[in-house]
Amino acid sequence: MNDLKWKVLHSEYLHKGPWATLRSDKCEMPDGRIVEQYYVLEYPDWVNAVAITEEGKILMVTQYRHAAAIVSQEIPGGVIDDGEEPLPAMRRELLEETGYQFDDIELLATIYANPSTANNKTYCYLAKGGKKVQDQDLDEHEELIVTEHTIAEVKQLLAENKIAQALHCTALFYALGKLGEL
Known part of the structure; x- marks a missing residue:
């Protein structure tokens, strides 16, 4: 099975708060395509x-x-x-x-x-x-x-x-x- 994991090329925080943080990742997919902005919400567990x-x-x-x-x-x-x-x-x-x-x-x-x-x-x-x-x-x-x-x-x-x-x-x-x- 092919590796499906994306490589993170760059991350930038757009908002940091006590309950939620928003970052934007630039990623490379396994086939080389680039995802310019992938938004990730960071929460505590x-x-x-x-x-x-x-x-x-x-x-x-x-x-x-x-x-x-x-x-x-x-x-x-x-x-x-x-x-x-x-x-x-x-x-x-x-x-x-x-x-x-x-x-x-x-x-x-x-x-x-x-x-x-x-x-x-x-x-x-x-x-x-x-x-x-x-x-x-x-x-x-x-x-x-x-x-x-x-x-x-x-x-x-x-x-x-x-x-x-x-x-x-x-x-x-x-x-x-x-x-x-x-």
Whole structure:
């Protein structure tokens, strides 16, 4: 099979921000053709988890997502801080967003939101046996409502297209498969 990887000849940053960075790459394709401007969004990597409590309930969070102007029902997750490893980031996000502590956390998949335009990846976990140990400790612009659902209820939310965040749907399907619930 031919090598499909492009060679980057030049990169230029057009915008650098705390949550997103935009760069333009000049690339050479394997057959020698030149792509003068290929725009790449750089984001930090993310984590998310299908979090199941000691009582067997899946924790969901509901929050407003401004870019899409929707109130979104999701699984807990967030940004991996600079210098942080994915698993500790997942533990931190679960504790901050839900107040639950999880000792049994397993990596299900590493996925890309949109590898054609963005460079970051999401680590999807299955967290089991969660215990409520504290109140939420949310970031400045976060407002989250935590709810508990049975597996059957989550499957129904998926069937009715009530979970809009594609990365979270993906993690839920991986977890349901792992749990033998598909």
